[in-house]
Amino acid sequence: RPDASVGGAKSIIRHQLNGLSASWNSFENKERVLILTPIARFYEEYWNNLCNLNYPHELIEIGFILPRGREANQALLRIESAVKALQTGPKKNRFGKVTILRQDFESPFSQSEKDRHALSGQKERRAAMARARNSLFTTTIHPQISWVLWLDADIVETPATLIQDLAAHDKSIIVANCYQRYVEHGESKIRAYDFNSWQDSDTAAQMANEMGEDDVIFEGYAEMATYRTLMAYLYVPGNDVHEEVPLDGVGATALLVKADVHRDGAMFPPFPFYHLLESEGFTKMAKRLGYDAFGLPNYLVYHYNE
Amino acid sequence: RPDASVGGAKSIIRHQLNGLSASWNSFENKERVLILTPIARFYEEYWNNLCNLNYPHELIEIGFILPRGREANQALLRIESAVKALQTGPKKNRFGKVTILRQDFESPFSQSEKDRHALSGQKERRAAMARARNSLFTTTIHPQISWVLWLDADIVETPATLIQDLAAHDKSIIVANCYQRYVEHGESKIRAYDFNSWQDSDTAAQMANEMGEDDVIFEGYAEMATYRTLMAYLYVPGNDVHEEVPLDGVGATALLVKADVHRDGAMFPPFPFYHLLESEGFTKMAKRLGYDAFGLPNYLVYHYNE
Numbered sequence: 248r249p250d251a252s253v254g255g256a257k258s259i260i261r262h263q264l265n266g267l268s269a270s271w272n273s274f275e276n277k278e279r280v281l282i283l284t285p286i287a288r289f290y291e292e293y294w295n296n297l298c299n300l301n302y303p304h305e306l307i308e309i310g311f312i313l314p315r316g317r318e319a320n321q322a323l324l325r326i327e328s329a330v331k332a333l334q335t336g337p338k339k340n341r342f343g344k345v346t347i348l349r350q351d352f353e354s355p356f357s358q359s360e361k362d363r364h365a366l367s368g369q370k371e372r373r374a375a376m377a378r379a380r381n382s383l384f385t386t387t388i389h390p391q392i393s394w395v396l397w398l399d400a401d402i403v404e405t406p407a408t409l410i411q412d413l414a415a416h417d418k419s420i421i422v423a424n425c426y427q428r429y430v431e432h433g434e435s436k437i438r439a440y441d442f443n444s445w446q447d448s449d450t451a452a453q454m455a456n457e458m459g460e461d462d463v464i465f466e467g468y469a470e471m472a473t474y475r476t477l478m479a480y481l482y483v484p485g486n487d488v489h490e491e492v493p494l495d496g497v498g499a500t501a502l503l504v505k506a507d508v509h510r511d512g513a514m515f516p517p518f519p520f521y522h523l524l525e526s527e528g529f530t531k532m533a534k535r536l537g538y539d540a541f542g543l544p545n546y547l548v549y550h551y552n553e
Numbered sequence: 554r555p556d557a558s559v560g561g562a563k564s565i566i567r568h569q570l571n572g573l574s575a576s577w578n579s580f581e582n583k584e585r586v587l588i589l590t591p592i593a594r595f596y597e598e599y600w601n602n603l604c605n606l607n608y609p610h611e612l613i614e615i616g617f618i619l620p621r622g623r624e625a626n627q628a629l630l631r632i633e634s635a636v637k638a639l640q641t642g643p644k645k646n647r648f649g650k651v652t653i654l655r656q657d658f659e660s661p662f663s664q665s666e667k668d669r670h671a672l673s674g675q676k677e678r679r680a681a682m683a684r685a686r687n688s689l690f691t692t693t694i695h696p697q698i699s700w701v702l703w704l705d706a707d708i709v710e711t712p713a714t715l716i717q718d719l720a721a722h723d724k725s726i727i728v729a730n731c732y733q734r735y736v737e738h739g740e741s742k743i744r745a746y747d748f749n750s751w752q753d754s755d756t757a758a759q760m761a762n763e764m765g766e767d768d769v770i771f772e773g774y775a776e777m778a779t780y781r782t783l784m785a786y787l788y789v790p791g792n793d794v795h796e797e798v799p800l801d802g803v804g805a806t807a808l809l810v811k812a813d814v815h816r817d818g819a820m821f822p823p824f825p826f827y828h829l830l831e832s833e834g835f836t837k838m839a840k841r842l843g844y845d846a847f848g849l850p851n852y853l854v855y856h857y858n859e
């Protein structure tokens with residue numbers, strides 16, 4: 248257990264929630280960042296990228312959550328040994344705290360790219376992801392946390408300044424643009440990967456109106472053309488990486504959220520919420536709570552290529 | 554800070570969420586209970602009742618959240634001195650941990666009984682309460698917590714076995730019946746106090762259907778007769794205190810919730826959720842997540858009488 252277990256004056260802990268800032272000046276203010284990663288598979292590249300983030304490591308806490316099952320057991324062993332090596336190595340590399348949680352349910356789907364992305368399974372898959380994310384943040388946010396960085400376990404490349412860069416915008420919710428590297432005819436190229444960051448469209452609004460109460464709109468499926476504006480396609484090579492666009496839905500691959508947004512109750516709905524699930528439903532819920540969401544179309548992070 | 558702040562092997566914390574039980578056998582299983590109290594005014598009687606709960610104190614953690622403002626400043630001083638006296642007193646009386654949080658906003662309303670209960674202010678008042686409750690549970694639940702007991706600061710009398718009694722039912726959500734003592738013609742009597750625990754009615758369902766998206770149904774107001782079945786009126790003196798009734802809305806005056814329900818994402822909506830706010834909206838959200846709620850009409854707890 249992290250805490251003194253029985254009584255004594257030390258067990259009285261008093262916090263001013265408003266004494267905490269979450270600001271463009273995160274680095275100088277020594278704001279504490281909680282990095283949260285639901286993880287079904289372990290990639291060395293994710294871990295190396297995480298360790299290379301140059302926000303002061305002692306101000307970073309990390310939370311992992313793994314499903315049950317054979318593949319996740321493998322991932323657990325690899326995380327544990329990586330964490331152990333880091334946390335017993337040079338002091339300046341160590342993170343403030345690492346929490347590893349195990350779900351009480353298995354991932355409802357195979358982790359193959361094809362199975363993960365079949366439309367038929369999205370409702371169950373995204374609902375399971377939402378529950379995992381909710382368990383993760385509700386058990387790891389404590390009063391000292393200013394920011395939560397949602398970082399998927401298959402994000403293998405980001406700028407080392409990811410946290411400072413996103414925090415500099417001082418937004419309640421801000422998301423990077425998630426691309427993927429691939430090779431074509433021996434040439435290295437990039438392509439859009441995450442389609443969950445979007446601006447709403449009249450078509451999608453009308454689809455929602457005509458749907459049954461429990462139906463869900465998923466983005467990025469031809470069978471369900473929404474004509475939403477996808478941030479993935481707003482990237483213009485060479486343009487300002489700090490250009491902001493307002494969003495109505497966000498993906499959680501590399502998403503920075505002020506901890507107060509979650510404290511106010513913004514969670515990842517595992518049930519259809521305005522016909523949206525998980526990170527997209529989270530955006531709608533945060534908006535209902537009075538927050539706005541933004542994306543950085545020219546600020547790229549990269550997803551693993553299976 | 555409650556946690557070791559920098560690195561080292563001790564900073565790796567591994568938890569099996571499913572290794573935790575929350576069961577009828579809470580006492581023998583040494584299950585950890587988090588008592589959460591939003592508090593605008595301090596009553597000696599609440600504190601004494603809390604200290605008299607005979608669930609092992611070392612398994613109890615407590616979280617308070619106070620609004621800003623002059624009256625709450627008073628309450629804060631009194632809680633702090635009460636907590637300090639207890640936590641430095643005899644070991645067996647001390648609680649495992651006490652966290653005191655301060656909101657970043659003032660209570661939107663005067664704490665007088667009349668102002669608190671005017672229909673006109675309910676939407677704003679219940680929304681503020683919901684945000685306070687969300688901040689409180691999202692910052693205090695940690696992986697070792699099995700149960701959350703929501704206990705209002707003006708609950709001045711409960712059986713000393715409150716936790717065991719409610720936990721014995723092994724329900725995801727279970728609420729006691731909140732009454733109030735008063736004196737009439739020199740005679741001590743009791744009357745129903747909390748009307749937020751109810752079973753839905755066709756009338757209420759129809760009202761909801763005909764309302765605007767952001768309209769809210771509040772219970773216990775003649776201007777808005779819902780014909781719901783109110784648990785407050787199901788109390789039969791002398792009947793079995795362990796009689797259960799299923800509920801569609803619960804009050805949070807004395808409410809026991811398995812921590813997993815909150816971990817899954819069930820929060821107190823500060824925005825209209827199926828035309829419900831706060832603890833009533835929480836019930837609906839928990840149902841959307843697959844949980845059921847129950848009440849004990851003959852198990853009474855008592856609210857302060859102003």
Ligand SMILES: Nc1nc2c(ncn2[C@@H]2O[C@H](COP(=O)(O)OP(=O)(O)O)[C@@H](O)[C@H]2O)c(=O)[nH]1
Pocket residue numbers: 284285286287288312313314350353354355363364375376379398399400401
């Ligand atoms: N805890 C947990 N993590 C999962 C589960 N399924 C996927 N993940 C992780 O959640 C993140 C997003 O899932 P992923 O399948 O990559 O989504 P995609 O990139 O949209 O295909 C990744 O970090 C996965 O490793 C699950 O059932 N439980």
Ligand SMILES: Nc1nc2c(ncn2[C@@H]2O[C@H](COP(=O)(O)OP(=O)(O)O)[C@@H](O)[C@H]2O)c(=O)[nH]1
Pocket residue numbers: 590591592593594618619620656659660661669670681682685704705706707
């Ligand atoms: N943190 C916080 N607690 C509050 C606020 N307003 C009321 N409370 C507390 O919340 C609980 C329920 O509120 P109360 O006014 O008693 O509701 P009522 O019994 O329905 O009138 C009590 O414990 C109050 O002390 C607020 O703005 N912030």
Ligand SMILES: [Mn+2]
Pocket residue numbers: 399401550
């Ligand atoms: Mn992925």
Ligand SMILES: [Mn+2]
Pocket residue numbers: 705707856
């Ligand atoms: Mn009250």
